[in-house]
Amino acid sequence: MQVRAEVFAAVRRFFEQRGVLEVATPVLDRHSVTDPYVDAIEVPGAGYLQTSPEYAMKRLLVSGAPDIYQMGPVFRAGEFGRLHNPEFVMLEWYRLGWDDQQLMAEVAELVASILGPCEHRYVRYDALVKDAAEPDLAYAEACEALSGRWFVTHFPSEQAALAKMHPDGATAARFELIVDGVELANGYHELGDAAELRRRFNTDNAERAMLGKPIIALDERFISAMERGLPPCAGVALGVDRLAMLKAGASSLDAVIPFR
Amino acid sequence: MASYSTNEFKSGLKVLLEGEPCSILENEFVKPGKGQAFNRVKFRNLKTGRVWERTFKSGESLEGADVMELDMEFLYEDGEFFHFMKTDGSFEQIQATNAVVGDAKDWMKEQEVFQVTLWNEDPIAVEPPNFVELEVTETDPGLKGDTAQGATKPATVSTGAVVRVPLFVNQGDVLKIDTRTGEYVSRV
Numbered sequence: 353m354q355v356r357a358e359v360f361a362a363v364r365r366f367f368e369q370r371g372v373l374e375v376a377t378p379v380l381d382r383h384s385v386t387d388p389y390v391d392a393i394e395v396p397g398a399g400y401l402q403t404s405p406e407y408a409m410k411r412l413l414v415s416g417a418p419d420i421y422q423m424g425p426v427f428r429a430g431e432f433g434r435l436h437n438p439e440f441v442m443l444e445w446y447r448l449g450w451d452d453q454q455l456m457a458e459v460a461e462l463v464a465s466i467l468g469p470c471e472h473r474y475v476r477y478d479a480l481v482k483d484a485a486e487p488d489l490a491y492a493e494a495c496e497a498l499s500g501r502w503f504v505t506h507f508p509s510e511q512a513a514l515a516k517m518h519p520d521g522a523t524a525a526r527f528e529l530i531v532d533g534v535e536l537a538n539g540y541h542e543l544g545d546a547a548e549l550r551r552r553f554n555t556d557n558a559e560r561a562m563l564g565k566p567i568i569a570l571d572e573r574f575i576s577a578m579e580r581g582l583p584p585c586a587g588v589a590l591g592v593d594r595l596a597m598l599k600a601g602a603s604s605l606d607a608v609i610p611f612r
Numbered sequence: 613m614a615s616y617s618t619n620e621f622k623s624g625l626k627v628l629l630e631g632e633p634c635s636i637l638e639n640e641f642v643k644p645g646k647g648q649a650f651n652r653v654k655f656r657n658l659k660t661g662r663v664w665e666r667t668f669k670s671g672e673s674l675e676g677a678d679v680m681e682l683d684m685e686f687l688y689e690d691g692e693f694f695h696f697m698k699t700d701g702s703f704e705q706i707q708a709t710n711a712v713v714g715d716a717k718d719w720m721k722e723q724e725v726f727q728v729t730l731w732n733e734d735p736i737a738v739e740p741p742n743f744v745e746l747e748v749t750e751t752d753p754g755l756k757g758d759t760a761q762g763a764t765k766p767a768t769v770s771t772g773a774v775v776r777v778p779l780f781v782n783q784g785d786v787l788k789i790d791t792r793t794g795e796y797v798s799r800v
Binding site for chain 2: 387389390430431432433434435436486487488489491492493495511513528535538
């Protein structure tokens with residue numbers, strides 16, 4: 353609890369010093385995400401508990417918001433384990449005019465300000481996951497084996513999520529930060545192309561159908577905001593409970609989340 | 613039997629894995645932020661005691677195993693079977709083979725209560741109590757006053773097992789033995 357409070361305070365200090373504005377977007381909203389492997393908790397008659405503040409924050413950017421950050425609870429159905437809790441605290445921030453390289457440098461600085469300085473190394477996704485039969489499992493296991501601080505970059509196009517593609521056309525400007533085997537953050541050079549986003553959401557829903565999961569209605573407010581134009585930016589989400597866990601030197605979220 | 617999905621897996625749950633009755637020891641949820649969820653599960657095979665590790669996609673399921681762990685009193689061995697009786701007042705008896713009793717046979721003292729694991733009502737494993745008291749039937753004569761640190765000698769106890777004991781132990785002494793390590797604890 354003490355460590356968690358220190359981390360909250362350190363994060364707010366970090367962004368205050370850099371002139372990044374704190375925002376709070378709705379935790380409960382009518383829409384959810386199409387990601388086939390992220391399941392929202394549905395609230396009958398009201399919508400969904402948000403799995404991330406991403407869409408709402410991007411709509412703020414379209415409306416002219418400056419650099420913004422948000423630190424608050426997000427919810428994911430069915431995720432419970434040593435490193436997972438159905439409710440957790442996510443820190444998400446956006447930097448206007450930045451790309452993924454610049455944002456990675458700032459993520460490294462934030463982490464260093466909390467866990468202490470340490471070298472960050474870089475590894476491409478395909479170097480971690482070679483032609484594995486279960487790439488998601490192979491990726492998870494390869495990350496668990498990384499000690500120290502690592503940025504994984506160059507995710508394949510089918511794992512681009514909401515990131516821009518690199519000029520090579522085959523890999524996405526998406527990165528993840530792994531600290532001592534724990535996946536801590538996921539960031540993008542943000543894609544603002546509404547038609548491409550719609551295509552990716554429909555692909556997600558096709559995969560959901562194959563998995564026998566419910567189809568999620570597209571969030572048209574988000575897509576129309578993208579049509580109006582997302583300013584060029586990079587954004588990242590970071591698991592604050594996991595960061596506090598690492599700071600506490602613990603190996604399970606039990607150490608930092610009360611009432612678990 | 614019911615079947616159990618990965619999200620119902622918890623330690624102690626008895627399931628069938630590759631046809632063998634197993635008890636779940638650990639269930640770890642593994643999931644990349646953007647990607648499929650898996651459960652990495654450790655099982656103890658209840659017949660062999662071996663630990664198995666398997667990875668499942670979250671949502672997969674396993675059939676439950678009809679396994680019961682009962683306290684039973686050891687009655688006698690007839691050369692072929694070890695006979696046990698339920699301690700619930702039903703006087704119901706079962707017989708277990710040498711293979712099922714396994715390493716516990718070193719500690720098979722009559723009237724002692726053992727934990728017997730039944731799968732579909734057949735015994736598959738016998739677990740001795742952590743400590744048993746057994747009489748020494750054979751050992752070299754004790755050396756009175758010999759308290760040399762760490763010096764030991766072999767002693768055969770009433771079940772036929774051989775235990776390392778301090779030099780002062782005599783034939784006829786009753787010993788407390790830790791069945792988990794097979795080591796002498798004290799004279800009783």
